[in-house]
Amino acid sequence: MMKYLNDLNWWKQLAINIGGVLSSILSFLSVLNIHYNWLTSDSINAFTSFIVALGTLFVGSFATIVNTYLTEHSKKKAKQVAADYEEQKKAEAAAKLAEAKRLVELAKQAEVSNTNQK
Structure with a gap:
């Protein structure tokens, strides 16, 4: 699992997949005329951006720690x-x-x- 967590492309793919699922849910609920104030395309984009930012933070921190503190x-x-x-x-x-x-x-x-x- 760690080999995926320190790969920024994995984080980007995760964000794309989650964004796609959330967009599908938003479309499904919109067709049924069910609306939530917090579930919008902007909130989905913000959430996927957050995932990419979290991945960047994790990958950068992991690389720094591993490369700086070798035993x-x-x-x-x-x-x-x-x-x-x-x-x-x-x-x-x-x-x-x-x-x-x-x-x-x-x-x-x-x-x-x-x-x-x-």
Whole structure:
């Protein structure tokens, strides 16, 4: 559930869905000639705006808290992940260099054998 609550698009979709349901209820009641002073299109728009504002507040607060107050364990883990990534990139670069050297050596051997055959 938390992965949805810290997503602003989720809050916007929630506001759209609630606004649509409330608008449908307003239309249904209007057809039946039932009117409530507090249920108008303006109050529905205000309510959906409130939901988006609440979502913005929640997402902003959550992001600030998570990014500001990381635990020591999380910081160590992040450093370890970065170090592992660096080691992986170095190993990949070394493997590519070794492969390139091998191909150059094969090309030299092929050139020498072509020269010897002539």
